[in-house]
Amino acid sequence: MGLEDLTGSPRWQRIARGISGEITRVLSTNPWLAVLRGGGPQEGGFALSGDLLADGGRVLISLCLTAEDTGEVVWSARRDFSDDDVFSMIDETAAETVAGLAQAWTGAHVRSLRLRAHRRLPGTLGGFEHWLLGVEAFLRFDLAGVRLALDHATKAVAADPEYTAAWSLVTTAHHALLCAEKTRDLRQPHRAALLQAARRCAALDPEDPIAMMQGALLAVLEGSPGAAMEILDRTVALQPNNPDVLARSLIWGGFCAPLGGRAKDLRDRLLSLVPGEVPFHRHALGFAAYHSSDYMQAFRILEPFPFPLGNALFMISAAVRTGEPGHLASALATFRAVAPPDLTVTELLEAHGTVDPLRAAILEDATVAGLLL
CATH class of the missing domain: 3.40.50.10070 (TolB, N-terminal domain)
Structure with missing residues (x-):
């Protein structure tokens, strides 16, 4: 299109x-x-x-x-x-x-099997514009871009309080800032804000894939990664040919638990629909590589995307597992350039709802890397 x-x-x-x-x-x-x-x-x-x-x-x-x-x-x-x-x-x-x-x-008009989008389209052009600007800003994958994205997303929901995609962007921006602000005092308010926005998004239309994704995030943050994976699986079943749904399933699912063979299936389906050049889709492929034990490929894909900071954890873990000292040194330098000095690996894992055995594996790799646990 x-x-x-x-x-x-x-x-x-x-x-x-x-x-x-x-x-x-x-x-x-x-x-x-x-x-x-x-x-x-x-x-x-x-x-x-x-x-x-x-x-x-x-x-x-x-x-x-x-x-x-x-x-x-x-x-x-x-x-x-x-x-x-x-x-x-x-x-x-x-x-x-x-x-x-x-x-x-x-060869003839038939009644299509069309599944109507389970989402309400934006109600105002102004709200739509702010959402577009917010998405563009977020996809810069840096702190200034995320702050700008949050500003635009907030204006979008002010223009249209029932705009699901805008509430989703509010949630995603707060989640990125939850780990990125310079001090814990600045980071903590983002958790309450993201929970509020995620609940609002999920309540607008429980069958909207965008809202369902935020429902999965809520489940993760409330300590139910199994429920989150069920929601993600249901979302993919609803829209198996939507690249954004597949990418989000790889990313959110990748934070929750080891994906195993599911990662390869999602990756293959995603690559059949898009060439992997869009940054959002590409960094999802980094998670697919990590969970498929292709750590060299995971490191190469994720290294340009250390922000949001959850990505950096997987980049460092992948670097450790490649066994290449140069990769680890590069990953650590990249991480320290974007992460607050007092940010711990445990805080990052908690912010993403990561549980054992994935949590234990990343903590072990972080110990090897010499990060603050």
Whole structure:
């Protein structure tokens, strides 16, 4: 899915990317439909493309679904609407795209197996913009970016108090700051804030995969990693072709407990949908490598992503297990450059709800590395 902005302004370029992402997410709710992001043409696949032009409070979007093998146009449409109607357009576009695919595959209109997204779309363009800006800031993977992400996410939920994705970003930002502020006095308030935001997110729609992920985080922080894994498994079962769901399952599941063979399955499914170039997806692949005992690969992937700091623990553990002194020295230098000086490994593990046997293994590796336990 690619939507090109013809307006030429950074604002509408960002919104065009956001709309593309939202349509992709809605399409990903169909368990029979694999939605690929990037990676070039696919044999037997279809491409959804279009452009956006905004002027004077009106938005014109042209969309086209084509068969990549033949170039045949399966479905096309033009939408002219006010910027307040962006989100109803997203849902309608996803529905018509799925119907077009069903027609292309069967030769007749059939009632698709479309699973509607169990989430409420954002109610305001302003809230959506703040969420987009917050996500962009968070994906810088540094402390300043996370603080900026929290600011935008807070503004997004102020604009739309029932915006699930924005509450999820509030939770995620507080969780990152829980370990990153310079002193314990500054870190501690983030725990209460993230619990409150996670509960709010999970309560908005218990069947929304975004909300379910925060429910899994709540279970972890409340000492129920088994319940968290059950929620993550159910989320993947609901949306097996959603790359973000697969990536989050690798990351959150990877913090909870050893994933074993599940890590390889999630990794293979994720790589079949995305090329692994998006930073969020790529650092999820680092967790997959770690839990598949490919520590050299885990270290190489996670080294550029020491923040949030939970990643750094796995980077150091992977470095220890490679047996390469240079890797360990590099990992420690990276960790100390971003971590508060009084932050202990135990505090980090508690913040992520890590339990035995994974907890014991990481503590053992941290002892070898000479970190403050």
